[in-house]
Amino acid sequence: MIIDCHGHYTTAPAAHQAFRDQQIARLKDPSLPPSRPAKISDDEIRESIETNQLKLQRERGADLTLFSPRASAMAHHVGTEATSLEWTRACNDLVKRVVDLYPENFAAVCQLPQSPGVPIDRSIGELERCVLEMGFVGCNLNPDPSGGHWNAPPLVDRHWYPFYEKMVELDVPAMIHVSASCNPNFHATGAHYINADTTAFMQFIEGDLFRDFPTLRFVIPHGGGAVPYHWGRYRGLADMQKRPALAEHVMRNVFFDTCVYHQPGIDLLVRVIDVGNILFGSEMVGAVRGIDPETGHYFDDTKRYVDALDIPAGEKRRIYELNARRVYPRLDAALKRRGM
């Protein structure tokens, strides 16, 4: 079984974005009528999924995608806490409908209602709603709700602890995922995303978060940002900071996906990172859409790179399936209930 741990609903029907546009317009002009989540038919959802994510899943040979709202559209920096909550609920509700329509192909991961300066315990209600009432198996946590100004406390700060306590209680992991950048220095998918991955990992080295939360689990997407390429630097910095070896200090709790869009990158990832810490992911559809002229295949068809790895089949199965089931126990339980 092949589980893609990193897919977004980047192809939601246009009415969903129209709702968001109205919501933002009303922030500027409160005299406008209140926006309401779009009425979207099942057929519209089917159309948006079957011509995109489901088509690619079938063509490329994946079985199930951990599916969350479009990351770049979370835009936690827009509007108020109420704005963020309303938008987040609409996004999560839509993902839930996708999963209900295609329960064998998708499992749901939720966006969180975060806002700059708002305590993180205000995000707990939506996590509980998604996990306990709607069967979601994980969440996306934004370490920089400001969208590129980086003025929240680091992830190892106690600011975040109430949320971590709930994650541990519910036994759900978080993918660390920033959203759009409103800082002109940072291109979203080319700089902000990758920087956030790198930044989060270094914060985990500097802190002692996993001593306080031994069962807390994070997926750092995009192949761990710059970390595997600079694995010697990070091992050396942990040593300079008198931390335990990374295998003990961080890598019991942190996992990288395979959203690295060329063979040499995936080869490096598997060469330096323990296979038990790698989860298959593609980030499709959308971050990089084109065909690689060097290969003739889509950049984001990451399954080709993993398939091409010169490692035993049992190791590939860990990357494709077993690690995801271990990191997302609610997914594992749901699959077992289906006899898988």
Place this chain on the structure above:
Amino acid sequence: MIIDCHGHYTTAPAAHQAFRDQQIARLKDPSLPPSRPAKISDDEIRESIETNQLKLQRERGADLTLFSPRASAMAHHVGTEATSLEWTRACNDLVKRVVDLYPENFAAVCQLPQSPGVPIDRSIGELERCVLEMGFVGCNLNPDPSGGHWNAPPLVDRHWYPFYEKMVELDVPAMIHVSASCNPNFHATGAHYINADTTAFMQFIEGDLFRDFPTLRFVIPHGGGAVPYHWGRYRGLADMQKRPALAEHVMRNVFFDTCVYHQPGIDLLVRVIDVGNILFGSEMVGAVRGIDPETGHYFDDTKRYVDALDIPAGEKRRIYELNARRVYPRLDAALKRRGM
């Protein structure tokens, strides 16, 4: 000949830092007497160099280091424009003395007097002083003088053009190098440095800087940040943005050093990046000081990794010498004057 393009005077005598401390103290208490650059003897400089950079150069087999002031101490966010200029001149003067004492072992690269919100043309005077009066061959340009708040315009913005015009006129390259981080999210050498490298490269993809300045040259240190590991992503993003291929759009003007502290990282770098764009560098002494328990050698002994590459000797010579002489023509001219 082996040229290390990336070395810092991280071991300057303590009196130099004492001057800086006094300078900062006076920012808080203007009643203190004006600080003056430290009186440091030649013997003190010799001691600081011979027991550190020169010793390591000899032990590891490099011949010449492009030597600049300690990057993390530039701290352009501290104080005013006058603070930054005074500190920068003192730092550059000290590097000049090192080069005068060891002209065969070091060539000078200057720090710039930058400050948040101050136009970049105010940095030109010090560049001219260093290059024209003191024989410096390059400079370190900080894309984020705020120290982790990233509120300057992107490097492709016309804000920076007056400085680029001077770089072109003087025919000197810049290494893009941030300094200390005053943002608690960003560890300096573990996040801020690597993020800046990644960020700068993506800015170059988004802009058309090298159409306006076809001979402008930048070295992106630390192996290009996350870029080589995500080379497929960057090729794909350039394509999505309807830019020319990276070889034409960026890589005529941008070079990566080899400050990547393990063999798999260097192997990847050389596998994906044209050898003509790679300059040997070590970043020593200081970013990562320890010994890698996996190899028994210092993490930052990057020459070992390059030596171990399975590429022809002629290609290694490009990485070790020829590329540096091409990117730093004033270094090449100085070497030729010495018959080298």
